[in-house]
Amino acid sequence: MDKVVKTLREAIQLAGVKDGSRISFHHHLRNGDYVLNMVMDEIASMGYKDISVNASSLFDCHLPLADHIRSGVVTELITDYMSGGIGAQISEGILEKPVQFRTHGGRPADIIKGVTPIDVAFIAAPTADTMGNMTGKIGKSACGSLGYAFADAMCAKKVVVITDNLVPHPLAMRSIDETYVDYVVAVDAIGNPAGIVSGTTKITRDPVGLVMAQTAANVIQASGLLKDGFSFQTGAGGATLAAAQFLKGIMLKEGIKGSFGCGGITGYMVDMLNEGCFQSLIDVQCFDLKAVESIRTNPNHTEVSAMHYASPDAKSAAVDSLDVVLLGATEIDTDFNVNVHTNSSGKIMGGSGGHSDTAAGAKLAMIIAPLSRARLPIVTDHVFCKSTPGSTIDVLVTQKGVAVNPARPELAARLKEGGIKVVDIFELKEAAEKLCGMPKPLVKGDRVLADIIYRDGTLLDRIYNVR
Amino acid sequence: MRRSMLFLPGNTPNMILSGDCLGADAIILDLEDAVAPDQKDAARVLVRNAIKYLQFPGVEKIIRINSLDTPYWQKDLDEMVPLKPELIMTPKTSCAADVLEFDAYISALEDKLGFERNTVKLLPLIETALGVENAYAIASASKRVAAIFLGAEDLSADLRCKRTKEGKEILYARGRMVMAARAANVDVYDTPFTDVNDDEGIRVDAEFAKGLGFTGKASISPRHVGVINEVFSPTQKDIDYAYEVMEAIRIGKEQGKGAVSLHGKMIDAPIVARAQQTIDMAVALGLGREEA
Structure with a gap:
């Protein structure tokens, strides 16, 4: 017996896709993914309509999705993140129903609870065997961890694995096993390796970014959390990566042995593991080739599911044990609410991803952002939309000082003791406004483009069109 | 102490906002070459607001105004002198008479504003062959002159030679500038190293300038500031x-x-x-x- 079917079309038929089905995709192939478009094109050519797409993230390689929305093939989108190109299309109002934005932890929680049941999960696998055992660690399209696909595999009514490296059963190095899989389809390519992972993730050389990164590392040191057992997450953005690099310097100098590094993993976090800064890496997603190589070869670099990473319903998730997380923001308001969904024009160009999950879990959630971008102040009275509640953000690090959430007076005191320049967030707002001026506020229209669903399932905010 | 001076275009709020965070001992807020003619007014407003509201604690403020052969320099001084910047950089200063023309205009402004005479000091930017030959006369033309500054880009154009990383073409000018400044008992600052991605090149260039006797060095990139500070600091x-x-x-x-x-x-x-x-x-x- 094997589960291999000859064509994608056959798999779609066998899996029972019909009008109104909800289908799902993971985003481990990032901006190199071919699978979502391949499946949607096939479904469209088979004449199905009213499809709900639940994709853990959407990138600009998925722009053909906009045509499927316009033609009525796709009528619902559920995702955790959407990059600027496709976000601009959604912001034009092509989709009648509001997009449902969840978090990386909230998505699997709602799949498991049955809030967003999946009819058919289409899982891109860089390597799979004929019975559906699969991994992202090997193959020409290797992406490392398959963390975001676990809930889909476990809970979808039918699971179709799509691979460009079909191997004989049994595949020893497997992430998700055959017990969940119904059909396996071999294709020429599941993605473009250049877009899947970057060759190297580079630290910023922007001097302002480096100033903020050094300050962020100093804040972590002054917070008192940087001691043996320390756990840490950072994104792949230039300044946050640079902060990790500075932090590594401090840890090595002081001989601090951390417990784990978490989240999307880059080569810099791998270096920290290899140099003894952490006991292990908890990896839901690999960002570069070094991370992929490490997860394949180093037993202390472990793959975890999105539930294990960040689910609010898990008995415990990695984010709950985090000491410090470094995060970005497109806007932050004086109540520390953060927007990572829209740009300065109110157009969708992001999403929470793990932002609000890690902010909620970490003991110290830090935002790193310059005071202005393209002449626009970053600190505002009210964010255009709330992606992460200010109650979960502890510190804003800018190039001109560090603002501490007034709800954390003990932290502010510790940072001042540690020589950190602590300033009022209103001062930071004023400094930027005095120089850049007050931007004309965006006027919200009456059309809801997206709902921002917090990790606990409540509606945190809505994204409206801009008049 | 001015080991490093960082040029910041006068029409870039993002850069100016970070002026005191980039490690430079002084920032040069530029109203001249970095600002297009139709942006001059906007840049004056931005620089004025920046100095007024941000103050840049711990960092010296130098303003590069426009040169005498433009219609902008008087308006620049009208707007900038009331702010009492530490230095005003005067571009294309080629002789003592240039200094005296700026001096007279600033003196009148100081009188009008009730400032003590010579409150505002000058940093003549010497970037012509004539200016280099007149370096001592410029440096000693007025009590306002606190230092002189070599601008090698315009100078090499005036010399009709290619500007190189090695800088052999400006060796004479560098030596002459240091000699003139020290003879006039003022400071002297070296031209920026313009390859912002050459981390080794900036070090070699700064060490050479220090070796010749320059007080410090300017930079067009914040990335060079750390190296310049290091080179011009005592070990x-x-x-x-x-x-x-x-x-x-x-x-x-x-x-x-x-x-x-x-x-x-x-x-x-x-x-x-x-x-x-x-x-x-x-x-x-x-x-x-x-x-x-």
Whole structure:
């Protein structure tokens, strides 16, 4: 017996896709993914309509999705993140129903609870065997961890694995096993390796970014959390990566042995593991080739599911044990609410991803952002939309000082003791406004483009069109 | 202390906002080359607001105004002099008469504003062949001149030669500038190294300038600031030696000795003067010893 079917079309038929089905995709192939478009094109050519797409993230390689929305093939989108190109299309109002934005932890929680049941999960696998055992660690399209696909595999009514490296059963190095899989389809390519992972993730050389990164590392040191057992997450953005690099310097100098590094993993976090800064890496997603190589070869670099990473319903998730997380923001308001969904024009160009999950879990959630971008102040009275509640953000690090959430007076005191320049967030707002001026506020229209669903399932905010 | 001076275009709020966070001892807020003619007014407003509201604690403010052959320089001075920047950089200064023309206009403004005369100091930017030849006359033209500054990009165009990383084409100008400045007892600053991605090149260039006697060096990229500061700061070895010199002099005086030697070498007045300069700088950088 094997589960291999000859064509994608056959798999779609066998899996029972019909009008109104909800289908799902993971985003481990990032901006190199071919699978979502391949499946949607096939479904469209088979004449199905009213499809709900639940994709853990959407990138600009998925722009053909906009045509499927316009033609009525796709009528619902559920995702955790959407990059600027496709976000601009959604912001034009092509989709009648509001997009449902969840978090990386909230998505699997709602799949498991049955809030967003999946009819058919289409899982891109860089390597799979004929019975559906699969991994992202090997193959020409290797992406490392398959963390975001676990809930889909476990809970979808039918699971179709799509691979460009079909191997004989049994595949020893497997992430998700055959017990969940119904059909396996071999294709020429599941993605473009250049877009899947970057060759190297580079630290910023922007001097302002480096100033903020050094300050962020100093804040972590002054917070008192940087001691043996320390756990840490950072994104792949230039300044946050640079902060990790500075932090590594401090840890090595002081001989601090951390417990784990978490989240999307880059080569810099791998270096920290290899140099003894952490006991292990908890990896839901690999960002570069070094991370992929490490997860394949180093037993202390472990793959975890999105539930294990960040689910609010898990008995415990990695984010709950985090000491410090470094995060970005497109806007932050004086109540520390953060927007990572829209740009300065109110157009969708992001999403929470793990932002609000890690902010909620970490003991110290830090935002790193310059005071202005393209002449626009970053600190505002009210964010255009709330992606992460200010109650979960502890510190804003800018190039001109560090603002501490007034709800954390003990932290502010510790940072001042540690020589950190602590300033009022209103001062930071004023400094930027005095120089850049007050931007004309965006006027919200009456059309809801997206709902921002917090990790606990409540509606945190809505994204409206801009008049 | 001005080891490093960082040029910031006067029409870029993002850059100016970070002016005091980039490690430079001084920032040069530029109203001249970095600003297009139709942006001059906007840049004046931005620079004025930046100095007024941000103040840039711990960083000297230098404003590069437009040159005498433009219709902008008087308006620049009208707007900038009331802000009392530490220095006004005057581009394309080619002779003492240029300095005196700026001087007269600023004096009138100072009188009008009720400022003491010579409150606002000048940093003539020398970037023509004529300017280099007149460097001493420029440096000693007015009490307002606090330092002179070599601009090698325009100079090499005037010399009709190619500007190179090695800088052989400006060797004479560099030597002449240092000589003129020291003769006039003012400071002297070196031209920026323009390859922002060449981390090794900036170090070599800064070390060469320091070796010639320049007080400090300008930069067009914040990335170069750290290297420039490092090169123009005394090393721990320099500082230790300077304290040894001063201690040997103190002991010599106590013992009533006319001539003092250290490690078998005579310590004469120039050595003592250099040692004192090193200690002064070390103290300014927080590297001095308490007993000093």
